[in-house]
Amino acid sequence: MDHRKRVIELSINDEPYVLAVEPQQTLLEVLRDSLSLTGTKEGCGTGECGSCTVLLDGKPVLSCLMLAVECVNLDITTIEGVGSIERMAPIQEALLEKGGVQCGFCTPGMVLATTAMLNRNPKPSEGEIKRSLEGHLCRCTGYNKVIEAVEATIEKISDTHE
Amino acid sequence: MAELDFVGKSILRKDGPDKVTGRASYTGDIKLPRMLVGRILRSPHPHAKILNIDISQALKLKGVKAVITSEDTLGIKAGFVETPRYPADQYPLAKDRVRYVGEEILAVAATDAYVAEEALSLIRVDYDPLPAVFDPDEAMKEGAPEIHPTHPKVKEPLSNIAGKTQSEWGDVELGFSESDYVREDRFESHLRTHGYLETQITVASYEPGNKLNLWTSSMGPFLKRAKLARLLDLPVSSVRVRKAYVGGAFGGKVDLYSHEFCAALLSMKTGRPVKIEASREEVFTAYRHGQPLIMEVKTGVKKDGTLLAQQIRVINNCGGYRGSGVVVIFLGWGYTMVPYRMANFKYEGYAVYTNNPVRGPQRGHGAPQMRFAVESQLDIIAEELGIDPIEIRLKNARESGEQLPNGDNVHNCGLKECIQSAAEHTQLKEKYGTGRTTASPNGHIRNGIGIGVSSYMSGSLIYPNSSSVSVKMNDDGTATLLTGALDVGQGAETILCQIIAEELKIPFEEIQVIAADTETTPVDIGSWISGNAYVTGNAARMAGTEVRKKLLDLAAEEMEANVKDLVMENKSVWVAGSPDKKISYRKLIGASIQKRRGDPIIGEGHWRTMRDEPFHPSLASTKGRWSENYAFDAQVAEVEVDTETGQVRLLRAVTAHDCGFPINPLLVEGQVDGQVSMALGHALMEEILMKDGHTLNPNWLEYRMPTIHETAKSEHINVITESYEVGRPYRTKEVGEGLVSALLGAIANAIYDATGVRLYSTPFSPEKILYGLGKIGRNQKVS
Numbered sequence A: 001m002d003h004r005k006r007v008i009e010l011s012i013n014d015e016p017y018v019l020a021v022e023p024q025q026t027l028l029e030v031l032r033d034s035l036s037l038t039g040t041k042e043g044c045g046t047g048e049c050g051s052c053t054v055l056l057d058g059k060p061v062l063s064c065l066m067l068a069v070e071c072v073n074l075d076i077t078t079i080e081g082v083g084s085i086e087r088m089a090p091i092q093e094a095l096l097e098k099g100g101v102q103c104g105f106c107t108p109g110m111v112l113a114t115t116a117m118l119n120r121n122p123k124p125s126e127g128e129i130k131r132s133l134e135g136h137l138c139r140c141t142g143y144n145k146v147i148e149a150v151e152a153t154i155e156k157i158s159d160t161h162e
Numbered sequence B: 001m002a003e004l005d006f007v008g009k010s011i012l013r014k015d016g017p018d019k020v021t022g023r024a025s026y027t028g029d030i031k032l033p034r035m036l037v038g039r040i041l042r043s044p045h046p047h048a049k050i051l052n053i054d055i056s057q058a059l060k061l062k063g064v065k066a067v068i069t070s071e072d073t074l075g076i077k078a079g080f081v082e083t084p085r086y087p088a089d090q091y092p093l094a095k096d097r098v099r100y101v102g103e104e105i106l107a108v109a110a111t112d113a114y115v116a117e118e119a120l121s122l123i124r125v126d127y128d129p130l131p132a133v134f135d136p137d138e139a140m141k142e143g144a145p146e147i148h149p150t151h152p153k154v155k156e157p158l159s160n161i162a163g164k165t166q167s168e169w170g171d172v173e174l175g176f177s178e179s180d181y182v183r184e185d186r187f188e189s190h191l192r193t194h195g196y197l198e199t200q201i202t203v204a205s206y207e208p209g210n211k212l213n214l215w216t217s218s219m220g221p222f223l224k225r226a227k228l229a230r231l232l233d234l235p236v237s238s239v240r241v242r243k244a245y246v247g248g249a250f251g252g253k254v255d256l257y258s259h260e261f262c263a264a265l266l267s268m269k270t271g272r273p274v275k276i277e278a279s280r281e282e283v284f285t286a287y288r289h290g291q292p293l294i295m296e297v298k299t300g301v302k303k304d305g306t307l308l309a310q311q312i313r314v315i316n317n318c319g320g321y322r323g324s325g326v327v328v329i330f331l332g333w334g335y336t337m338v339p340y341r342m343a344n345f346k347y348e349g350y351a352v353y354t355n356n357p358v359r360g361p362q363r364g365h366g367a368p369q370m371r372f373a374v375e376s377q378l379d380i381i382a383e384e385l386g387i388d389p390i391e392i393r394l395k396n397a398r399e400s401g402e403q404l405p406n407g408d409n410v411h412n413c414g415l416k417e418c419i420q421s422a423a424e425h426t427q428l429k430e431k432y433g434t435g436r437t438t439a440s441p442n443g444h445i446r447n448g449i450g451i452g453v454s455s456y457m458s459g460s461l462i463y464p465n466s467s468s469v470s471v472k473m474n475d476d477g478t479a480t481l482l483t484g485a486l487d488v489g490q491g492a493e494t495i496l497c498q499i500i501a502e503e504l505k506i507p508f509e510e511i512q513v514i515a516a517d518t519e520t521t522p523v524d525i526g527s528w529i530s531g532n533a534y535v536t537g538n539a540a541r542m543a544g545t546e547v548r549k550k551l552l553d554l555a556a557e558e559m560e561a562n563v564k565d566l567v568m569e570n571k572s573v574w575v576a577g578s579p580d581k582k583i584s585y586r587k588l589i590g591a592s593i594q595k596r597r598g599d600p601i602i603g604e605g606h607w608r609t610m611r612d613e614p615f616h617p618s619l620a621s622t623k624g625r626w627s628e629n630y631a632f633d634a635q636v637a638e639v640e641v642d643t644e645t646g647q648v649r650l651l652r653a654v655t656a657h658d659c660g661f662p663i664n665p666l667l668v669e670g671q672v673d674g675q676v677s678m679a680l681g682h683a684l685m686e687e688i689l690m691k692d693g694h695t696l697n698p699n700w701l702e703y704r705m706p707t708i709h710e711t712a713k714s715e716h717i718n719v720i721t722e723s724y725e726v727g728r729p730y731r732t733k734e735v736g737e738g739l740v741s742a743l744l745g746a747i748a749n750a751i752y753d754a755t756g757v758r759l760y761s762t763p764f765s766p767e768k769i770l771y772g773l774g775k776i777g778r779n780q781k782v783s
Ligand code: FES
Pocket: A041, A042, A043, A044, A045, A046, A047, A048, A049, A050, A051, A052, A053, A062, A063, A064, A065
């Protein structure tokens, strides 16, 4: 294996990072291990669970399947860039209020996938909601309360836009 | 009764903001200076002698810091059960012999994961494969390969018996002879797994001052500490197991695992922190799943549906070591004893060693399987007698105050109300039977409805048996709660804070929690025996009551008033009728400092279920008390069956449950929904496939758990049988395991209602349904 490092520049949550990575390092590894952006979770490492979802130029991707070197020149958004305790994004508040969070391990991935969906279409149908979240496993909630939370978010956004 | 401000309210979970923003730190998020990465080498054979292990090449690899084999251990065995009858039977690292694929042989610690993995590839282990056996019926036969000798106390010519449970009351033979109808069936359940999203992971950091620190994804730190200390021969006080957020557990993270031991020992050897994280594939292939049971059930009834006698034989395929296999065969007795009256009963359970991976508890720990068997057969009997499924259940259901055959009491029991309300809510009586008889409007789609019943204990006596909680007042009038409870997602910390908020009338947000640290927090029973709300909750309530009393005494002194005239609200106290002359907690604490020489205001609470019982009941004979607090539930499933493809959809699940009272209704709903989803997966989608001890589908593409497309409408009815009063013990009930337990039987009964196909084994696959409908041959596959 080629372990020689390359120096790359990444833009994460609107902040520039310059770092040396090995070519086989995934974006997930770099986020978590090199940059301590540990809000992005690893449930499988093989593209089956959705817990490692981040946004690349606004589109959800599985960071466990992306190489870090593929992500230069793209805008990366992780859960750390979505909202803070003081200023939560509407989907974060809704997940809390509706009980869409239990162990919380799937939550960052769900938040990012929903954020991307709502940016694309602020009024998605139930089918679209399900398609956007179909790659996200949640073992705790059974999904009903996650769907409720997304629906509540849609309502909240449309209220503030009107 | 006084109005409650916090208990009984859907207060948002305490850890929610951290979780939705990604700030919550799980074990895998912990990074320590100079931390090494550990990896484990596992057996590729289901049964083999280890002839030689050569680690020399691995040790030469740059970056490898240590390799440990069984020779580096103290040679102490571990077990889920460690009792005189069932002594520990598994070394943390295999010695001389392996008994399942995935058994741990050795571990390495290296500077990074790549080096650790390369090191594993440089290690040579020579094996001498032995004959292996995987099926419990085969394993019990004379002449089967001997995995371990049959338990010396089992007086039967059977091989590979890891343990046996026997229990009996009344006279079953007499009961059968007096019965109008006797029915015998054999049911089988399949291998399924927890599916926690966070894998198994541990960080160990040894401080040469003789303190071993451990962060590990678990269900409670105290059991882990006790077991680890024993295996390493360290004083328990030298081991500190600490909280990290847990990404789901569902029973799969109770016991001490080899990787936790290895991380600890590697850290002790290298003097550096070590992290070991199991890959998802390792979790699927080598870790402990639930227990596949064979259940033979013979039941005798009177014409009117009164249950007279039941004889049950359970066989558990428990894998290469006991794991919790000998517990499940005990629990199988309990899960049948509670819900229905039965005058004559005989129970036998066998745990059988096979060359499969070891099994552990999984949410419900045998209850879903047992209730599937019993509830399916009850419907068969009801139909035979021409009684409807509701009547037969109501006729035999336990009622408040009933004494159980083991001496337990069901106290306030809402089972009948659960059955009635679930049936009424779904119009079960009107719908039942119409699926089979009415021509379906949409051709090959048939609808069906079915019911199942379950009961689950809320806490029992398993180490560490009891919970303690401390509450200390802060100078600003807020409170800090110290609990050993570990929140695994169910909301343990949240409900404990609600209780303290209620007892002390301090806003929920102003209660801080320090949790699950063996060094700084008091002992806790752990989040696995369904006793958190009842046992730890009462400890918290008691600690709160003590602080409350101290505050009131101080206030009475300050205000020259009588304690019984005082009112507490929002961190202040006043004499009833004069709220304008209130005194804040902050001032009271100031007064304590001045007048009582600074005595701090601290409260302690302790709770143990069945205070006077010394132990858990005997796993062998079931003698002794099991629990003092039982939850009950009835679940109705409505399904749709495609008679052309054999596909079943769970459309709606209605759960009526006697949970005592919900401390937090939103969290209770979360438990219901999660269990409905899990039961759906187990009934219709999930199965670990094995061949010759190897796992064939070790990933989520082939082990299909419910996704957002596979959801059922989940409705709940809380049957309230208990209440909460400030300052008094309460008896609320569990909601985390019983509600996964009745639904499997309900779904089986609904499939029968839709199609007339009776299923005797889980999962309820399209093949079995099409075979039942006569559309395909036995064991034919549909694609
Ligand atoms: S960790 Fe990337 S999909 Fe599971």
